[in-house]
Amino acid sequence: MASTDSGQPDCTRREPLRPPASAGDPDRVHRELLRMGADERLWEPGDTVLVAVSGGPDSMALLHALHAAAPQLGVSVAAAHADHGFRPQASAREAETVRGFCARLGVPCETAELDVPAHLAEHGGNKQAEARRLRYRFLLEAAERAGAPRIALAHHADDQAETVLMRLLRGSSSAGLSGIPLRRQEGKAELIRPLLRIHKPDLLAYCERHGVPYEEDASNRSADYTRNAIRLEAMPYLEKFNGRLAESLCRTAESASAESDYLDARTKEVFASSVVSERGGLTMSGAAFAALHVALQRRLIKLILDYLALEMAPSSFDEVERIRVGALSGTPASWRVDLSRGLRFRREYGRLAWTRRADEEPLPYAVEIPEPDGVWTIAEAGLEIRFSAHRHTRDGTARFAASDADARTAFFDWDKLELPLLLRPRRSGDRMRPLGLNGTKKVQDMFVDGKLPPSRRPFLPLLCDGGGRILWIPGLRRSSHALADEGTRLLLRAEVRPAGGSSEPAGE
The missing domain is CATH 3.30.465.60 (Uridine Diphospho-n-acetylenolpyruvylglucosamine Reductase; domain 3)
Incomplete structure (x- = not known):
């Protein structure tokens, strides 16, 4: 087995089915990495960039290229490697290769054994989804310990092309055709993908020129996985019709991504305003x-x-x-x-x-009103009811009574009320004697007549007296009980408004 100049064992490179390293341009990796970083501002001088390194050629090339360019970019580089525990022997080799290469470069490296199979046995879940969740959790924690605001992932242009084709075959919206995002915020760190414009042959050629060791995952050769089948079978077949298929699919992704970003921004504006x-x-x-x-x-x-x-x-x-x-x-x-x-x-x-x-699910509540002054908030309904008492004056009663038509405000003769007053939600069979109507009417029917949305009906408070009579449906109707007249000495004013002081009517 060949060894590197660091004394660390290099792994056997298995020739990939597509494409050969000889077809690539190793210089393009460094050139495009610098261009992508500058055009998209993937990092700032003084940043620490944590590279997620699996041990495969893509992430090992990214680690080497970023480390080589670090002085020019003004950044520091750290590495993190996660062992998922699916392939014990192969995983051990990958971890050793990553640690040895990081030692050769002088790059700090943090590794973790996630043991996803044991996690699945205990908690269940989807294999791929749980592996991804645990991996990202580790990467975010490692980035925080390293003081790295950005985590670099090694997805490249061929990964992008395969993703777009796979989504096309499954049926996707225009947003889905934007493929793998160049950057995305995840927790406190930003995920960046500096290789998205670099193709696999260039990365393999780069590893060959610079003696970068890597491990080839044997499962990548199995067409049992959808993505592998796309890469090993669908892409080579379709390239008979378009020899630059990968480039075409990547252009589609870039175009769709730009349009998707614009529509996302407009959607967020609508969300904020409406x-x-x-x-x-x-x-x-x-x-x-x-x-x-x-x-x-x-x-x-x-x-x-x-x-x-x-x-x-x-x-x-x-x-x-x-x-x-x-x-x-x-x-x-x-x-x-x-x-x-x-x-x-x-x-x-x-x-x-x-x-x-x-x-x-409506929560039962009952709020007693012990005195004719104060504000009571009904959190379940998102409303507040304000009560205030007013002494009778010669023209006061008429003035307040004239306001009785306001659906959000009701007035009552305090001395005619049976105490204590109570605010509660509607109960099955509730009836009220509405003002201006002979007899009683179901509260449910009044909700319908008032076009009160069904989702709000279980929460809207009803004002009742101590005898159980419904006095007022805030925002809709008041009853004929306890009307003010010339003999009224103390007038109770009740007003409903949304909690927080909005002027939106409660019944709308």
Whole structure:
């Protein structure tokens, strides 16, 4: 077995099926690395860049090239290697190769044995997803210990081309065709991919010229994995029709990425200006949504769902489209659909709402009003009720009584009320004697008449007296009980407003 000039054993290089190192340009690695770093400002002078090193040719070439360019760039380089525990013997060789090469370069290196199989046996989960999650957690922790604001990953142009083709075959939105992002914030660190414009033959040629050791993962030769099949079978076949297929797919990714970045920025502007946070959910006007271009509608839905979801799995196109079509429909007046990731969408009288289903269960509450002055907040409904007492004057009663038509304000003769007053949510069978109507009416029917969104009905407080009579449905109707007249000595004024002081009517 050949050895490097550091005395560390080099590994056997197995000839990859595609493409040979002789087809590559080793000088292009250094040239494109500097160009990409400068054009995209992937690092700043004084940065420490942590390189995620698997032991394969791509990450080992990235480590060597960054280390060689570090004085010119004004950065420091550190390395981190994760052993997932799937291939014990091969993993040990990879770790030894990485440690030996880092020692040869004088690069600090942190390694970790993640033992993903043991984690899966104890906690379950998807093999690939859990390996990725544990790997990124380790990399973020290693970056923090190294004081590195950026983590460099070795995905290259051929990885990008394979990703775009794979997504095309599966069916993807334009955002999906942007492929692997050049940079992405993950926790406190930024993930960067300086090799995305460099192809595999160039990296292999670079390793050959500079004596960079690497381990070839034998599983890369198996077509049992979708990505491997794309690389080993689909790409070579399609290159018969386009000899520069990889370059074409990478151009598609760059173009789609730029357009996706622009649309993402516009979507975030719409989110900030039109979407309102309300009781653990998000709402917006149906009219405002309908005025958006269809591309923004779809992206806004995805952004809202990702904002609310506790699980990281993306929403499918079909789910997004079902919400979009439902949001634009005029009938029925109210419509809802349960979604993946524990979410729910509602359209209610021109209002759109996205919520977590677990947060929608109404919590019972009962708030006693012991005195005619004060402010009580009903957190479950996102409302506050203000009470104030006013002594009778010669013209005062008439002045206050004239304001009785305001749906957000009601007035009562304090002496005619049976105490204590109580604020509580609707109960099954509740009826009220509305002012101006002979007899009683179901509270549920008044909710419907007032077009109160169904999702708000379980939370809206009702003002009741000590005898259980419903005096007032804030924002909708008041009862005929305890009306003020010329004999009123003390007038109780009740006003409802959204908690936080907004002027939005409670019943709308």
